Amino acid sequence: xxxxxxxxxxxxxxxxxxxxxxxxxxxxxxxxxxxxxxxxxxxxxxxxxxxxxxxxxxxxxxxxxxxxxxxxxxxxxxxxxxxxxxxxxxxxxxxxxxxxxxxxxxxxxxxxxxxxxxxxxxxxxxxxxxxxxxxxxxxxxxxxxxxxxxxxxxxxxxxxxxxxxxxxxxxxxxxxxxxxxxxxxxxxxxxxxxxxxxxxxxxxxxxxxxxxxxxxxxxxxxxxxxxxxxxxxxxxxxxxxxxxxxxxxxxxxxxxxxxxxxxxxxxxxxxxxxxxxxxxxxxxxxxxxxxxxxxxx
Amino acid sequence: xxxxxxxxxxxxxxxxxxxxxxxxxxxxxxxxxxxxxxxxxxxxxxxxxxxxxxxxxxxxxxxxxxxxxxxxxxxxxxxxxxxxxxxxxxxxxxxxxxxxxxxxxxxxxxxxxxxxxxxxxxxxxxxxxxxxxxxxxxxxxxxxxxxxxxxxxxxxxxxxxxxxxxxxxxxxxxxxxxxxxxxxxxxxxxxxxxxxxxxxxxxxxxxxxxxxxxxxxxxxxxxxxxxxxxxxxxxxxxxxxxxxxxxxxxxxxxxxxxxxxxxxxxxxxxxxxxxxxxxxxxxxxxxxxxxxxxx
Numbered sequence: 001x002x003x004x005x006x007x008x009x010x011x012x013x014x015x016x017x018x019x020x021x022x023x024x025x026x027x028x029x030x031x032x033x034x035x036x037x038x039x040x041x042x043x044x045x046x047x048x049x050x051x052x053x054x055x056x057x058x059x060x061x062x063x064x065x066x067x068x069x070x071x072x073x074x075x076x077x078x079x080x081x082x083x084x085x086x087x088x089x090x091x092x093x094x095x096x097x098x099x100x101x102x103x104x105x106x107x108x109x110x111x112x113x114x115x116x117x118x119x120x121x122x123x124x125x126x127x128x129x130x131x132x133x134x135x136x137x138x139x140x141x142x143x144x145x146x147x148x149x150x151x152x153x154x155x156x157x158x159x160x161x162x163x164x165x166x167x168x169x170x171x172x173x174x175x176x177x178x179x180x181x182x183x184x185x186x187x188x189x190x191x192x193x194x195x196x197x198x199x200x201x202x203x204x205x206x207x208x209x210x211x212x213x214x215x216x217x218x219x220x221x222x223x224x225x226x227x228x229x230x231x232x233x234x235x236x237x238x239x240x241x242x243x244x245x246x247x248x249x250x251x252x253x254x255x256x257x258x259x260x261x262x263x264x265x266x267x268x269x270x271x272x273x274x275x276x277x278x279x280x281x282x283x284x285x286x287x288x289x290x291x292x293x294x295x296x297x
Numbered sequence: 298x299x300x301x302x303x304x305x306x307x308x309x310x311x312x313x314x315x316x317x318x319x320x321x322x323x324x325x326x327x328x329x330x331x332x333x334x335x336x337x338x339x340x341x342x343x344x345x346x347x348x349x350x351x352x353x354x355x356x357x358x359x360x361x362x363x364x365x366x367x368x369x370x371x372x373x374x375x376x377x378x379x380x381x382x383x384x385x386x387x388x389x390x391x392x393x394x395x396x397x398x399x400x401x402x403x404x405x406x407x408x409x410x411x412x413x414x415x416x417x418x419x420x421x422x423x424x425x426x427x428x429x430x431x432x433x434x435x436x437x438x439x440x441x442x443x444x445x446x447x448x449x450x451x452x453x454x455x456x457x458x459x460x461x462x463x464x465x466x467x468x469x470x471x472x473x474x475x476x477x478x479x480x481x482x483x484x485x486x487x488x489x490x491x492x493x494x495x496x497x498x499x500x501x502x503x504x505x506x507x508x509x510x511x512x513x514x515x516x517x518x519x520x521x522x523x524x525x526x527x528x529x530x531x532x533x534x535x536x537x538x539x540x541x542x543x544x545x546x547x548x549x550x551x552x553x554x555x556x557x558x559x560x561x562x563x564x565x566x567x568x569x570x571x572x573x574x575x576x577x578x579x580x581x582x583x584x585x586x587x588x589x590x591x592x
Contacts, residue, residue, distance in 0.1 A: 256358030256450030
């Protein structure tokens with residue numbers, strides 16, 4: 001009798017433990033967002049929301065007139081991220097298709113872990129590569145004098161988002177039921193046709209989700225872009241101009257800003273904008289991924 | 298239960314006491330000064346057994362904020378405090394005292410391929426305000442100007458803005474680099490580059506000026522003679538126009554161990570290291586002021 005009671009108690013204790021773990025993650029997220037939001041809101045006592053989002057000039061420490069427009073930074077972030085996706089998506093899908101359908105299993109066993117190790121390279125190291133390797137190369141190729149620009153950032157972020165894109169795309173290509181493959185080949189399609197007309201479309205939602213998760217990683221990356229893009233505040237004239245992303249701006253200025261000033265609050269407001277952007281991207285990826293899993297069942 | 302609380306509290310107090318007893322002097326601030334102060338601290342620790350000093354960079358603003366929030370014992374700063382910062386300090390009961398420990402000639406550098414030799418203060422200001430777009434305008438070669446500067450948390454950034462730019466905005470096209478060393482690396486590669494760095498960063502390990510770098514002579518007015526920041530006499534006499542004192546600040550009268558360190562830094566041994574690292578030693582007027590602040 002006592003033993004049974006004890007067992008019951010133990011079970012409910014374990015249950016409670018896992019429940020707390022589950023709730024904790026939610027609490028942390030809600031807590032972070034609440035802190036961000038409450039610290040960001042005072043910024044708008046002095047800055048107009050439309051001015052904040054639509055003006056191009058950001059110069060809070062200006063001796064002439066403090067300006068708080070983040071449009072240049074939003075565009076810079078989108079440019080660097082977009083450029084990264086432009087490079088990483090075709091390569092990523094190519095590698096995923098190669099690994100899932102073309103490569104010998106032995107090659108796959110070697111290449112896949114290597115791709116995953118790529119994700120473990122610290123961002124400072126990638127940023128350093130941007131300064132000493134890609135920067136000078138870009139300067140030579142495009143005759144720009146220096147290589148601290150959006151292209152450099154895009155290449156580095158592409159490298160950083162590749163592992164996510166490859167890994168998840170490959171998983172979703174592998175999850176396509178073998179029957180699709182066999183049916184296509186039986187109908188006389190070549191392996192190339194089967195891969196690109198049957199398997200990739202069948203795995204498309206997984207691949208899109210992979211790209212979005214890769215994008216989420218690229219948008220939030222700080223150190224790499226801080227080191228490699230030059231951080232000029234001007235509105236970007238093109239991919240060869242030096243840009244400052246939202247993350248880099250927060251990292252540069254938060255260390256020095258006097259606390260509880262408009263500048264301080266404004267930096268948190270940039271954090272909120274960034275949070276919302278990554279949240280939307282991750283949410284979209286999640287929805288697409290779910291849809292895909294439902295169809296599978 | 299009560300007993301337990303008392304025991305826990307007592308242990309915590311003891312531990313806290315032990316940690317404080319270690320007396321680690323925390324120094325934070327200017328990136329221009331971080332290498333110099335690091336070396337000063339190492340030499341001092343080597344000579345004074347039992348002393349422990351930790352030196353962090355982060356920029357003058359970071360150091361000043363640190364002193365205001367009492368997270369460091371000494372703030373290194375390469376610019377003066379803003380009135381707002383002094384107000385904040387007073388509000389928190391912090392009364393800063395300033396010690397000038399070295400003099401820095403801020404140097405304007407370009408790529409060695411650039412034919413330009415001399416600029417006036419006004420021209421440097423115009424370059425950094427973004428008013429001059431090409432080197433041709435200044436009589437040099439046909440390359441676009443590519444501006445390199447520090448990030449806004451740097452004392453050098455603020456000093457340049459106040460002193461050379463005439464308190465006007467920097468050009469938004471200026472690339473804001475993480476530190477002096479990164480500016481130098483970029484200038485070595487970029488033929489259109491112009492940058493500003495502390496004199497200490499101009500030399501390589503053997504004490505020679507870095508190869509591929511050209512230091513520009515600066516004159517006060519268009520017809521005046523240009524002087525180099527590496528010319529000690531010119532910096533001392535004020536003929537080199539862009540020079541500035543480097544400060545250490547403490548909260549009120551420095552405690553015994555901090556005071557001992559400061560006295561050593563301002564004394565002959567410390568100043569010899571200052572000169573060895575490429576900065577300029579302080580003059581008698583500054584020394585007298587420092588001595589007064591130590592008491």
